[in-house]
Amino acid sequence: MEGMNVHAGQSKTASRAAASRPSSQASSSHTPATTQGTPSKRARSESEAADEDSDDAPPQELEEHYVTMRTDVVGIQHYAGLVGAGEFVVLRRQPNNPYDANAVQVINAAGTQVGHIPRAVAGRLAPLMDANLLTVEGRMIGQNVDRKMRYKLPIDISIFARASYRPHLAPELAWAMPAAGFAQAVRQRDHQQQGGTGVQSGTSGRAPAPVVDERMQQILDGFKKVNEDEKAADGVMAALTSDLDVTKLPLHPSPPSIASGDLHTDLLPHQSQALQWMVSHENPKLPSKIGDDAVQFWTRQKGSRGQSDYWLNVATKTPQDDTPVLGRGGIMADGMGLGKTLTTLSLVLATQKEKVGQDVCGATLIVCPLSVISNWEKQIQDHIVPGKVSSYTYHGAGKGVTSTTLSQYDTLASDWAGSFGNSKGKKTKKTTGPLMEVKWKRVVADEGHVMKNPKAKTFVSLQAERRWVLTGTPIVNAPNDLGSLLTCIQVCAPLDQPELFRRLVIRGLKNGSAEAGRLLQAIVGQALLRRTKDTKDKDGNKLIGLPPIEYYQCPIKLDADTRVFYNEVMAESARRFQDSLRSGESSVNILSMLTRMRQLCLSADMVPASYLDEIRGNAVTTKGPAVPINSLSDEERDKLIEKLRQAMADQEECSVCYDILDDPRITDCGHPFCFACITEVIRRQAQCPMDRHPISPGSLLELPPDVAEDDADKYLAPPVRSAKISELVHYLQAFDKDDKTLVFSQFTTFLDRVAAVLQEEGIQFCRFDGSMSAKKRQAVIAQFQTPVTEANRAGNPVVMLISLKSGAVGLNLTAASNVFLSAIEAQAVDRVHRMGQRKKVRVFQLIAEDTIEAKVLEIQKRKDALVAKAFEHSGTRETKAAKKQARFEELKEIFGLE
Ligand SMILES: Nc1ncnc2c1ncn2[C@@H]1O[C@H](COP(=O)(O)OP(=O)(O)OP(=O)(O)O)[C@@H](O)[C@H]1O
Known part of the structure; x- marks a missing residue:
């Protein structure tokens, strides 16, 4: 867009x-x-x-x-x-x-x-x-x-x-x-047309330089690529932040430490610098005299002929008499694993005695994905001396916790759903409840890059004196990501308003305007701190010493039966895809075929034997009237529920909106959709978009309430040994017996199958996936992070089966030194390759030969972004139309139709 x-x-x-x-x-x-x-x-x-x-x-x-x-x-x-x-x-x-x-x-x-x-x-x-x-x-x-x-x-x-x-x-x-x-x-x-501003990076508005220098060109080129290639984002961030010499950042004069009795761990120098930077960004000062550098783009200007001095925003050219209000906070964008959590906790400690405004409580609210909550709890436990910080984990209203109680803690961690209700109906934004009633000293959005509307809007509506976003990946899809973060922290107003940001920055970047690039660089200079694992300190040493990573690509040969099945499915899928291109029909079925082919590469039994008939159109479909759900037999109903559960586990897309199923329903003819999408379809034509079977609101079935946690194990699949699972087990058995390993998959149903085989082989494992409560997640991580000793070997898991969706961000899993992945996912590798890792890290990619997996890798080498989007279902900022078009292109390539 x-x-x-x-x-x-x-x-x-x-x-x-x-x-x-x-x-x-x-x-x-x-x-x-x-x-x-x-x-x-x-x-x-x-x-x-x-x-x-x-x-x-x-x-x-x-x-x-x-x-x-x-x-x-x-x-x-x-x-x-x-x-x-x-x-x-x-x-x-x-x-x-x-x-x-x-x-x-x-x-x-x-x-x-x-x-x-x-x-x-x-x-x-x-x-x-x-x-x-x-x-x-x-x-x-x-x-x-x-x-x-x-x-x-x-x-x-x-x-x-x-x-x-x-x-x-x-x-x-x-x-x-x-x-x-x-x-x-x-x-x-x-x-x-390009939103020129005349702003020089980080200064008080000198005339724009007419030539595009090399570094600026790098920024502009990078931005053109960001939409196509996430990796370019790193280069862009590096160029955007290159103005600041991070080695010269001052250390905090008296950081919380072991000596001060606050911490069990001393901050590393780069954390002390970050702490000082954060403290100063919570207390920004306007320029004290004319000619001083701009702060958040405000400069003092001399009034003409007897008029009093005034303020001028050098980015927007806005003059005003009233003293500008500066935003307090920023974007702490240090790369993954550099210790942002402890740095932020130190900020809480270091500012405990600072005065807050009227009606403002002394508490810091941390909002993060559910999977990351336990990390905050654990780091408080590991690093902070008991009694120094009072903390609370908030899982939502309705448990009798009032805003008054909440405001008495030093830190509160809450997940998005816990804070603001779950997202049934995508546009829900809950702006009531105890968290909204409190005037916080500070709000922090951890893994802040996940903040898109409506999350960002909700975050903005929290009342707070100081606002922070923590993220290792400030640009995920597009330069506008930075604009969204700026909106969340409300720094550099009025540029924090999305409309103005787009007008002054984004439009110019799109047109290759160096001036817009300089403005963005200046915004980054004002609001964001970023160092990475490769940043060197003043002595030329890396900020944190980490052992090396080795990447291995391991080809897997499908077994003979799977190969035959796979080839048939591939041929049929390619034919269907070509047909749909010719007829202009939606690519819906093709996308689920793609998923099926990927499942075949993992374990053939993940795909039902009747599948070929289904895609060949030989399957019997009911064309009778809509069937009310309450007239189905228990068995039929269970089958549908199981199918819906499987669709959720496989992160299937809704065939109407092409997004991950949200508040899912399954029709009596067995097709899953988002509730909002299928309701809209029924309103217009009352036919299933997949097979034209008549449907009505009464023929939709939803998942029953969550399965009790302890029942989770009953979903273990039969121990089927696909080529990939056998190879995986082979590796696991070859590793040192105390080595720990993460096995990531996007399909929890695949993890089920691996689990069954590991159980049979007597390999101790644990699981981490989206179905688990925060409490259970924390327990599992604690268990996995415990090193193997002779005494605890019996109950100590050496393998964690982990869902890519819920486990790729924010977790500390340094106990593992081996990682198995289907595609190289930097965030997944960062769970292991981070502070605290002492062993060499090995990353294995098991790739089924002559399959869609191999094809995708091939494409990946040529066109990184294309593949990333086809295989990741993460939301992007594309419009639906753009997304659809992009998918078509990806699919054409994957099916070899270009
Ligand atoms: N000063 C320190 N000394 C020793 N260990 C530290 C220190 N600071 C942080 N750690 C440890 O380093 C690991 C990584 O820290 P943390 O999870 O805060 O990284 P992060 O920057 O938030 O990464 P991500 O972006 O992936 O969430 C944690 O295990 C943490 O306990």
Whole structure:
């Protein structure tokens, strides 16, 4: 989506201060007809789309630049808003203006009104704006920072709209063209379309350098690649942070330590530096005099001729009299395993005596994925002297815990669902409950890169003095990830507003503007600290000494029966895929075929024998009426439940939204969907999208409440020895008997099968997956992290079977020195290759020869991003249409159809 030149007509820039977008889409006599869709259903603006899960965004047509014209902002004398030359301003419709129903307000980046657009211009623009046919943006040419009495100020107004509207809109906008008398603004492409700002990295706004230097080029090139290749993100981060010499960061003068009686562990130097950096970012100070470097982009400026000094935001060019409010916090983005948890706990200790504002409690709330909660508990236990920090793990309201009780702890750890309700219905955002009632001293989002809407919105709605995001991967998919993090920490306002960030940074980056790159670099310099395992200290040593990693790729030969089955499935799948490409039919079935082929590579029995018939279309399908679930036999019902459970375990996608099943339901004809998706389908056509079987709300079945934990073992599969499982066991038996090993899989059903064989072989193992409670997870990790000794050998697991989805982030599993993976997943390897690891780490990839696995690896080498997306079901920021297109391309490649 970021790649699209879609601009918001009603920017959110000023939304904190004032009104929201007019909801009416009043049709007007100016509304042109179009043969390409109804113009009144204009592509949503970026700001609208950003309010929702971007995956849900409908396909959008690009808006393009139509015209930039120069006019005035009038009525300046009536309003308090100050503007600087070059400042981006918001043009907002004001339909309730008592003097002019067509009024268009001009609002500065700080959200204060500056004036209006002249009545004649507004009269032309308003109907088109109301009909959502175009987007109008303003950039000031004049300024009133000197506060001299003025009635008007020149402004450039740019109009953007869909390309397909041009034949109809162009006549409507003829009045804006130069020939019609309007002075066409000098077309400063770099400014108008690329969001130029004139900001120099980390400084107080010198003139932009005209040439793109090498490092900047690296940033820009990197960003072009980030969408395609996650690995490029690391390079971009390195380039973005290269301005800061991290070796020169000051140490904390008196960090919590063994000597101070607070910790059992002394901080490493890089942690002490991080602590000092965090403390200073919680207490930022505005520049004390004119000429001092900008802080969060605010500089002091001299007022002209007897006027008092004022503040100028050098990024947005916003001048103001009021002292700017600086954000407190930042993004602690040290690479994985550098000890961000202990650094953050030290921040809690080091600031325990700091004064907090009125009504603010002294507690730090840490919000993180469920799998990471136990890590916080464990690290508090391991590193902090008992009694120094009071901590509590919060698993949700309803247990009688009040906000008053919560606010009395020093730290609280909570998972997202625990804090804010689970996400039944994707857009749920719970903004009530005890956590929302407390004014926190500090809120911390751990593994903060998982924060997308609505999580980010919920995090933003927590009341806190200081806000932190901890993440080892600040850019996951796109540069806008940094914008989202900025929004979460509310630092560098008003750039923390998504709309402005997109306008000033993202658009420019997309167009290769060095100025936008410099602005981003400056934002990173203000708000983010990042070192990696490869960063060297001032003596040239790595920050943490880690043993080496060795990677092994091990080819596996499928057994003869599986090979025959596999070849048939592959041939049939490729044929079906080709058919679907020809007919334009959805690729739904093909995606599940892909999953089936991957399962065949793991263990043939994961795929039912009837599967070939099913994909050949020979399976009997019921075309009778919708069957109410309560009329099914127990046996039929159990079968459906089992099928749904399997779909969940395999992380199958919903065939309607192409996303992981959310709040799943299974139809009586046996197809799983998200509840919201299938409900919408039923509303429209009451047929199963997979086989056209009639369905109704009554023919949907949901999973019964969670299986009791202790029953989990009863799901052990029969001990089937596929080629891959046999090879895995062979390796495990060859390892030193005290070596510990992680076996990752995306399919928990595969882990079931491995478990059965390990049990038969007498190899001690434990499991870690999404079905386990936080308590059980913590117990399992503690058990696995216990080194093997003669005394405990009997009950000490040497293998952990771990689900990739729930175990790849945030865990400390340094007891293991071997890792088995299907694809090299950096995050999974980082569970083991981190501080505390003493042995050499070996990473094994068991790849079934001449299969989709091998093919994918081959592609991976050529086109990393393509494969990453096909095999990972992690959400991205692509629109649904873009995602679908990308998948098609991936599949074509995998099936050898290109
Ligand atoms: N100063 C220290 N001395 C010894 N061990 C430490 C120190 N600081 C942290 N550790 C240990 O290093 C390991 C990694 O720390 P931590 O989990 O905080 O990393 P992280 O930066 O949060 O990584 P991730 O991004 O993967 O969550 C933990 O086992 C932790 O206990």
